[in-house]
Amino acid sequence: MENMSILVVEDEVNIARVVKLELEYEGYQVTTVHDGLEAWQLMTDKDQQFHLFILDVMLPGLSGMELLRRIRREENTTPVLMLTARDAIVDKVTGLDQGADDYMTKPFEIEELLARIRVLVRRSQLTQKPVEEEPKDELLTFMDIEVNVDRHEVKREEQAIDLTPREFDLLVYLIQNKQRVLTREQLLDRVWGFDYIGETNVVDVYIRYLRQKIDKPFEEAYIQTVRGVGYVMKEPTA
Incomplete structure (x- = not known):
């Protein structure tokens, strides 16, 4: 996980703090913000590079769903894990349809969150590996x-x-x-x-x-x- 950077966008400060501490303990570099507009500024900052976004659905400024739409509209393929306090099927379907890679409902067990993050990171690394060219005939x-x-x-x-x-x-x-x-x-x-x-x-x-x-x-x-x-x-x- 060395140099693996994660942006956590969560307006509940206590949840954001716990997630940040647990992820940093696992070796990730973590940035947390509590506002959708601030998150969007970081996402579009060319000097910032994140390998995973964790987005709460309900956010001030810009909602997590709107952030997700903007990310995918910019053809940004960074994996996105959505968090929501609502266990409604329609929210999950909407998020997945908009391009979310995974979905978790609060409250959640931190061990499950870490497991899902590992899967997303591993999947992302596999898809981003350059395709090896077929060796050319002599x-x-x-x-x-x-x-x-x-x-x-x-x-x-x-x-x-x-x-x-x-x-x-x-x-x-x-x-x-x-x-x-x-x-x-x-x-x-x-x-x-x-x-x-x-x-x-x-x-x-x-x-x-x-x-x-x-x-x-x-x-x-x-x-x-x-x-x-x-x-x-x-x-x-x-």
């Missing part, structure tokens, strides 16, 4: 090639290209190192794994597979051979 691009790393999807000129997992990993590493000449040993280490046991010509085989799908169906070839060294992904020179 995208790689080179010229007209688009690779969605997370979805294992590849497109060139908006045409979907179906690659095996190894072909996909090889393409990703080539694009991540575009314009850089990669040796067969580097490709083996990063695509097949450092513990791969086998001939380096497996790289040549998969480069050929990849070219058949990425380059051959299109006008320009991006996977280029650097004789005696390895391969590079780059824009073809004229």
Whole structure:
């Protein structure tokens, strides 16, 4: 409840004092006023921030119901707990219809009031949490090639290209190192794994597979051979 601020608007001074003492004992910061007009001034003061309003229905200046109407008209979503000495259903219905979050009839047990406040505060905190954005997929691009790393999807000129997992990993590493000449040993280490046991010509085989799908169906070839060294992904020179 640290820094949780509550405005109590209650014209019965003794009730306001008891509520204030009990709430402060629970760790809340409490401001009490006994007049509706004074309450409205606090509610509209930009330097004041309250996390909960406790409003008596019968108040001098402005009634609790009028305060509630004004709060919601200003699109203020601060939780409101209404207090009334009248146990009339019409009062409860009116208050709830106007946007009250809860309603208690005086006299009340302080333990019940505290319990209802905890529920309202907890509910408010949950609704005010920022919505976490969905993590964005990692995208790689080179010229007209688009690779969605997370979805294992590849497109060139908006045409979907179906690659095996190894072909996909090889393409990703080539694009991540575009314009850089990669040796067969580097490709083996990063695509097949450092513990791969086998001939380096497996790289040549998969480069050929990849070219058949990425380059051959299109006008320009991006996977280029650097004789005696390895391969590079780059824009073809004229």
